[in-house]
Amino acid sequence: MNWLDTIPVALAAVGWLILPGLLGGYAIGIRGIAAWALAPTLSVAVISVTATVAGKLGIHWSVPLVLIASLLVVVVAGLVALLLRRRFAVVRPADPRPVTAAGLIGMLPAIALGALTIVLGMGSPENLSQTFDAVFHYNALAYILDSGNASPLTLASIGTPGIPVGFYPGAWHDFASLTLLSSGSSIPVATNVATGVIVAVGWPLGCLLLVRQVAGRSVPAMAITGVLSTAFTAFPWGLISFGVLWPNTLGLALLPAGLAVVLSIAGLAKDDALSRAHAWVLVPVVVLAGGFAHPNSLFSLVALAVVPVFIGIGRWALRMRREGRTSRGVIGVVVALVVFFGAFLWAATTPIFAPVRSFYWKPFETTAKALGEALLGATNDRPSLWAVSAVAIVGLFLVWRVREQRWLVGSFAVSVLLFVLTAAVNTPITMRITGYWYNDSYRLAAMLPVIAVPLAVLSLVRLADLARERLTATERLGRLGASTLALTLVLTVVLAILGKGLYVGDHVRTVALNYTGQDTSNTGNLVDSDERAFYNKIKNEIPENAVVASNPWDGSSLIWALINRKPLYPHLQLTLSPEQKYLAKHLIQLGQDPAVCTDARSLGVSYMLIGDFNFWPWDAQIKDYPGIVDPGSRPGFELVDSSGELKLYKITGCGVIPAPATR
Structure with missing residues (x-):
């Protein structure tokens, strides 16, 4: 079988990842880039809840079942939105067409680079991931097909007789099984293609919404976000190779869209593509999708959202003070702090997370080296991404000058700190902080690109804007009429050249480690x-x-x-x-x-x-x-x-x- 034969499989995967959520988003009044970028989150939530309810009711898992459930969700959501339309602005005005068009057209090179990385990295569409965890994931799909039960509440035992059933985050398995059932492909092929669609379509779309919330209605930013989202090795390519962590990959692919929702609530979104009403409605959807994909993604969302949330709370408290309601603002801040630290203490001491917190990985490098790796995108001894990392670091300095974007510096610092703690420290004390990621440097390294992508985008757009100002200030050069969009595209092309195709070669080698047997001297192959x-x-x-x-x-x-x-x-x-x-x-x-x-x-x-x-x-x-x-x-x-x-x-x-x- 060759990759051209998998086009119907890929179309099925794209359909399940996008269409249920896109229709649901439009039903509740979300439009434009926000509707497309939130579609994977809504789709995952609908599919996972359907699997859970069907498992409880003993209904056989099938394509018609999920189609019916998706249509019911769209109808119910549309009716509720219609009833609330007069009271709330449930239909958000769409972005101008050039903004949406730039974002969606900019997705094309991202999809192309993502597909190229998957094709070259995996070799054949039938190749297996020769990793420990892959055995569970492959056989979990076989169990779903055999039993007709895709419920995450029973997936942990994968049908082992005499063993109590238990919860396992099954959104990836549900999505992959629907891809398989819709296309009639084999489990290895459906697995590879579904994973490829998640990282080549779902991840860039999420980054698109996050940048849209940070940069506003910026055509240049929308045009380059998709392709820059493919430039960082730690995610998505690192998790496709390590583990293999397919459920984590799905959860983190949804993370940028979830963070974009948080920005709406915190009041930090520029020209908000959503609204606070929509954002609050979407919070439980984000939690459901992330929890069913992998709880790690929810902890990642909390880690990256702490800074913008408390900035939002602080600004609200200052507004209360200006309005003469200081006591209300103080109470609000105190309540927020009590809730946050109370939740942290509970999570750090509850037996529920004890098995996860207890995972121990010996520190393998110095603090200085870990810090340097995080800044250069070279985590876990991967090659340094000098060009794109330099652009992202410049972005740190540039966004600090913009009041509404400073939270990016704080959130990036949090993600860097978490990686350094696991790679260079890992003591019983730090494990109470990093334990929700199994104290694993690979999982925490995967968080870094979530903030690095918007930093790189904002940096290139700002540099292009400065270049345009310099050009227009010179009479002769000003006649060229260079726009910020054109200059941004030129800078992106230069970055791609300096980065040897945005490091696609490094990414291919990363994916190939456990797919084509290039790194089996120590681990060996499961099945040759x-x-x-x-x-x-x-x-x-x-x-x-x-x-x-x-x-x-x-x-x-x-x-x-x-x-x-x-x-x-x-x-x-x-x-x-x-x-x-x-x-x-x-x-x-x-x-x-x-x-x-x-x-x-x-x-x-x-x-x-x-x-x-x-x-x-x-x-x-x-x-x-x-x-x-x-x-x-x-x-x-x-x-x-x-x-x-x-x-x-x-x-x-x-x-x-x-x-x-x-x-």
């Missing part, structure tokens, strides 16, 4: 081409409802996602039932231990798959499955097929093993 060929070969030799025992660390657990055959252990590190634990240690002894057959029958295990260990060969957890080894000529096992070290056995020593009642 020989294994995929063998799995495709044995697909018809395993009944559809059979359960296959295998050591998940040899990559064989991915047979669920690759050939739709259920593995006994669908992830590398998942809570196991007592029966699963027993078979992991004793399956090979089925001829001597009656308990083995009892557990095999209860779980419907009728095949055993032996693979080769190429992934994390140094990890001791590989040895947690001593009962699942090549039986050779032992009685009770019948060799069905083999290819080198890869072997499929049918379990014959336990009689007829019935298929499990449910998949």
Whole structure:
């Protein structure tokens, strides 16, 4: 399969990411860039809530279900907006056409660069992400297709029998599953394309709205925001490679739009593309979308929003003082401080977040180096982005001179501080601050571009404006009639040249690390081409409802996602039932231990798959499955097929093993 064949898959993904939210936004009166940029947030909220409600009601997950739910949301939202229209300005005047056109046209090079990075970085649309977390995400999609249940409330166990269901942020899985169901593609293809659409379409759109709220109705700013949003390695390209953190990627792609909503509420938006009424209505939508995508994104929103929110509260308090209502302003500030610090103390001490806060990563560099990396876009030993970082740093000085934009300096400082704490410090005290991101420098580095993008955009536009003023002041040069838009585009082209295509080569190499096997000397591959060929070969030799025992660390657990055959252990590190634990240690002894057959029958295990260990060969957890080894000529096992070290056995020593009642 080649990438041209994936165009229908990409169109399906774009449709699910944009259309439900775009229609919903128009129904409540949002127009222009705001409607387009908020569409992914609204779509994710609608899709996730639909999945949750359907799971509770036992309704099978399907494309028609989500279409009906989306239409109902649009109709209800439109009716409510119509009823409130006379009381509130529920229809916000659209931006002038040149502003909207500049933003949407400026999205084209962003989409092109994003698509190029995905295509070259992933290699083939069928390539797998050879990472630990990818096993869970691939098999979670297989579970959704098998069970018809996409609810985030039950996703954590991915159908493992005997294990209590639990919450897992499932918005990415819901979105990817709809892409898959709509296009009929395979799980690897749908996964790669859906992720590509999130970073090449969703992320630039969110940045577009954030810059629109900061720069106002600026045609030059709108024209270059999309392409500059692709220039920073830490996000989105870093999270596509590290982890792999697809849910985090979706959550952070929605973050700029969420921050844009906060600016409306704080009164810091220039020529506000929304309104406070709309913004307050959108707050629960932002929370739902972010929470279902990944709670990390909500903590990121809080971190970046603290400065503008308290600036807004401070300005409100000063206005109260001027109006002779000083006591009201003081009370408001005190209440805000109590709420903020009370929430922080609760989050820092509650057992709910204890498992996340307890993750420890050893500091790997000095504070000075971490600070330099954050400023140069070179976090986690990535190449420095000298050109675009220099422009963003200049932007820090330029925005400080504009009263309404100073919050950008504060928010950028917060994101830099959080990264430095994880990369260079990571003590029990700092972990109470950074624990909501697993104390992980990669996740916190991904926050930096959220503010760096508007800084770079504002910097280029201001430099172009200064150049225009200088040119028009010179009579001869003034005849050129150079506009700020033209000069901004020229500066952007120069930046792209200095940055070697806005560092697209670095980004391709970053994505490729875990997709095309360029960095597998230490980690190895989960599934190589020989294994995929063998799995495709044995697909018809395993009944559809059979359960296959295998050591998940040899990559064989991915047979669920690759050939739709259920593995006994669908992830590398998942809570196991007592029966699963027993078979992991004793399956090979089925001829001597009656308990083995009892557990095999209860779980419907009728095949055993032996693979080769190429992934994390140094990890001791590989040895947690001593009962699942090549039986050779032992009685009770019948060799069905083999290819080198890869072997499929049918379990014959336990009689007829019935298929499990449910998949």
